[in-house]
Amino acid sequence: MVVTACGGNGGGKDTNASDSGNGAGNASASGKAVKITLLNSKGEIQTQLEDAAKAFHEDNPNITLEIQAVPTGGSPFERASALYASGNPPTMIMLDTGDVEKFKDRILDLSGEKWMADTVANATDLTTFDGKNYAFPLAIEGYGFIYNKAVVDKAAGGSFDPSTITTTSALENLFKQIEASGKKALVISPMDWSLGAHYLPLAYAGQSKDPAEVNKFLDSLKAGTADLANNKVFNGLMDTFDVMMRYNLDQKSPLSGAYERGPEVLGKGEVGIWFMGNWAWPQISGFDTANGQYGFLPVPISNNPDDYGNQEISAAVSKRIVIDKEKSTPEQQEAAKKFLNWIVYEAKGQDFLVNKASIIPAFKNITLPAADPLGKSIQAYMAKGKTEPSMSTLPADHWSKVGASMQKYLAQKSDRATLAKEIEDYWKSVK
Secondary structure: OOOOOOOOOOOOOOOOOOHHHHOOOHHHHOOOEEEEEEEEEEEHHHHHHHHHHHHHHOOOOOEEEEEEEEOOOOOHHOOOOOHEEEHHHHHHEEEEEEHHHHHHHOOOOOOHHHHHHHOOOOOOOHHOOOEOOOEEEEEEEEEEEEEEEEHHHHHOOOOOHHHHOOOHHHHHHHHHHHHHHHHHHHHHEOOOHHHHOOOHHHHHHHHOOOOOHHHHHHHHHHHOOOOOOOHHHHHHHHHHHHHHOOEEEOOOOOOOOOOOOOHHHHHHEEEEEEEEEEHHHHHHOOOOOOOOOEEEOOOOOOOOOOOOOOOEEEEEEEEEEEEEEEOOHHHHHHHHHHHHHHHHOHHHHHHHHHOOOOEEEEEEEOOEEEEEHHHHHHHHHHOOOOOEEEEEEEEOOHHHHHHHHHHHOOOOOOHHHHHHHHHHHHHOOOE
């Protein structure tokens, strides 16, 4: 989810792939059957991962890979912690970026892996501790307002130009145009992870282009010295949220919508816009009436087009795979490393990543273009340098606690001053 998040001789077989990762070929070369498991926290690619596990097994007959799912809406950190507590952790765990450090004493140092040399810039910075990288960067994800081009073209009376939406006023004008065309402007998905891990963190990331300044702002929240009620970026982001609430398809019952409603109403063209990330493409495509024409708009935080965040979408490496070292055998560890190398260097692995799972890779050697319009839109923002780093290292309970406060605001059960206080109180409790 978190999302995220924020990727190319795609398809070329690398003859060294089976030898990489400290003798990863030994597991099958010895002829000994090895079973490994992967805990998947990207529910929308469960089927694609299961198919990839079969394809990997065809290439490596002595390795069987089972894909386990984190329960829907569950935290990968909590599920992985529970499995460790039961003495039965998976061989590999797909974690959100901010959770990797919590497991670093129980997982393998992957610094020596071949793919380390092929990652995009900064892909492993947030999972490197004491000079050692502990995680495989699986996916770059981005989010913002997804628009259905067929709907917004009709509303705009021609070909819609996404670069015209750089202010809250311009966004509201677009909403008005969509409604005047006979459609609803947008739907707000009320899940705590969407509101608490994606929407609100734009108020943190948007404080400055300088990551050090963003960290300083988070430190002031933890210290209880931040004044959200008078913070320009927070208020601007919530002004935009107020506009969204006025035009929300589900205005009468704002907390009733499930995740599955968003891709359906957007894909069918019942609404023009949905706040979500590129991970939603597999679901949108199932309802697509716009001939695959979708893209992203930034979430503006003011009426000055030049303010940071008004022309950027949020993007980052969102999901990481780590390998257990506490309970897994050396053979299982090598088999797991082999799977990660298979994703990066084998044609079938790259095809799974880009074409089947619609993932933007975090590896320079994978040159396959994004398979879907949302991935292409993110790659276009990246190429223009118009991305804002997603907040990938927020505390594990941030989305549930702060997401609940955002839900209260969305349901109009609290006002902005109350919301600001609840967010400040949350941060003061963070250890």
